[in-house]
Amino acid sequence: MKIALLVKRFTLSGGKERYVVELARALQRRGHSIHVFACQYDNSLSKQITFHKVVSRFDSFSVLNTLSFIKETAKLLSKQKYDIIHSHERNYTQKILTLHSLSYCEGLEKYSFIRRIDQKYFSLRSLLYLWLEKRQMRSPWLISVSQEVSRDVKKYYDRSENIVTIPPGVDTDQFNSANIKKLRDQARKEKKVQKDELAVLFVGSAFQRKGLGRLLPEIKENMRLFVVGKGDKLVKYKRLIKAYGIEKKVILTGMVNDVKQYYALADVVVLPSRSEAFGMSALEGMACGLPVIVTQNCGVADLIENNKNGLVMKKNSDLAKYLHLLRSKEERLRLGTLAEKTAKAYSWERVGLTHEAFYKQILSCKLSA
Incomplete structure (x- = not known):
């Protein structure tokens, strides 16, 4: 198949971007002709x-950028014929669209009542986003x-037909317990992690939404605590770290080229x-054989059976309880072993195969129509 994938940035710097890169690679390995339409590559x-x-x-984060991307890709796509055109950005002109985030409507629900009214009815930017999302x-x-x-789509747009779920994958050749064990001693030594210390890892750039607080x-x-990522409101979190008196316990790494060393320690x-x-870091x-703690608000929680292959927080107080539980090496091993078994079923090859089957289904529907 000749497949066009639409994404603003074809890089490994974000969850959506990595999803598209790995999908493109998996489909290309299966012999398909892959064309990527992107602003950055x-x-x-x-x-x-x-x-x-x-x-x-x-500006890359403006609604005008999104509208411009839709217009420019439409021009480029008209020059050739493709079997499949698959957008990974907000787009109302393509037949296949992957939703990598919760809806804008869901985001507005986090605001106060007054702010929500302002955003829904008086903010031009919000009105444009809501119009675009509805389309x-x-x-x-x-x-x-x-x-x-x-x-989320069902709740805010009352839609459940012609929507399929394909979770992200993980590179199980890189991320597995065998590889991590080889790196562990050196990684902990370099970062001066003591033998009796519990090393907690937080990976992500949206600190507020991802719950660093x-x-x-x-x-x-x-x-x-190792915080890997270029976070928002960094000054605020540095103040909190100082207020809690944990300056010597928290390491803010910023963006790193190789996150494996942090999974290793x-x-x-x-x-x-x-x-x-979703929550790709979890x-x-x-996949590395580590126990994970996530909230029930995370998409990845669908893969976790609480206290079997991971721990799912139902309330904030669960976090302290679970961290205390994981001071036990036996508990970490029990949860981590089953977690790795679960992750092995979610390789990027599987993601590619699932998309391929989905594309074929769509093409067969076209032929029979």
Whole structure:
């Protein structure tokens, strides 16, 4: 098949972006001709994928940038014929659209009543986003990255037909307990993690949404917290760290090129998100044989049976309880072993195969129509 994938950034710097890169690689390995339409592109990712440059005239996070991306990709796509055109951005002109995040409507629910009214009825930016989202939800086929996203679509747009769930995958060749064990002693030595310390790992850039503020007060004696990612409101979190008196216990790494060394030194991965479409760091942690703690608001929680292959928070107080439980090496081993078994079923090859079957189903529907 000749497949066009639409994404603003074809890089490994974010969850959505990595999903598209790995999907493109998996489909290309299966012999398909892959064309990527993007504003930014990392040429080192694959030389066998054809890249089409999309001109961007606006700030990458503005609604005008999104509308411009829709218009420019439509022009480029009209020059050739493709069997499948699959958008991973907010788009109302394509028949296949993957939802990598919860809806804008869901985001507005986090605001106060007054702010919510202002955003829904008086903010031009919000009104444009809501208009765009309403149109994209009418796309003939939707793919969600989790049941959490599917539930969100049902709740706010009353849609459940022609929507399938294809969760992200994990590179099990890189992220597995055997590889991590080889790196563990050196990684802990380099970061000066003591033998009796519980190394807690938080990976993600949206600190507020991902719940870093929930985690900080739970960092107690004989614990170290490694925060990997370029977070929002950094000054605020540095103040909190100082207020809790845990400056020597918390390491803010910023963005890193190789996150494996942090999984290697970690005893537990924590993702206490307020809302999370999926949560790839938790799946990577599971693949490494680490116990994970997530909230029930995380899409990845659908893969976890509480206290069997991970721990799911139903209330904030669960976090302290679970961290205390994981001071036990036996508990970490029990949960981590089953977590790794679960993660092995979610390889990127499986993601590619599932998409391929989905595309074939759509093409067969076209032929029979």
